[in-house]
Amino acid sequence: MENQELIQFGLLVKKRRLEQNLSQEQLALSCDLDRTYISSIERGKRNVGLLNIIKIAKALNVEPSQLLTFDGYLNG
Template sequence: MKDKEILKLVGIRIRALRKERGLSQEALGEKGGFHFSYIGQIERGEKNVSLLNLYKIAESLDVNLIQLFAYLDEEFMVTPAERDIQDIVGLLREANDEKIRLAKNVLREILRGSAST
């Protein structure tokens, strides 16, 4: 894979994740501490972004760093388990505090039970 291709693939993935979350380049930039034009340059594959900045972008998008490298139509994809975890996180984001605490307790009990079996 050529250098420019990887930059474009990462940029396309960041753009897709940003749009899925309904964020503008400006909003993503604010969350990560970047200027919106820098986000645009990354999305267009014009910037060779540092690992630390990729981490900040991933945090701002509420995804794991590895998900920035999960390209569509590529061999390296998000695992089904990772997709399930993201679905659970999405459900929790929509829940109120009481339901979040309840889900945490239920999950803790489920995982305790599976550790002993």
């Protein structure tokens, strides 16, 4: 079962990653996570823990809260 919040989080991660012209592999290496984990996050298949949200945010040079702001980003 898909959860809208997980999908929205994944879309925001992907958006930020693409804005910085990073591949999933590059992002994964930057935050010491596996590329398949990043892929599953971007597809809304993972319920990401707080420490990994912080790692991803640091690798993307954004505040963690910027990855958790969903209002208006995806209507559903």
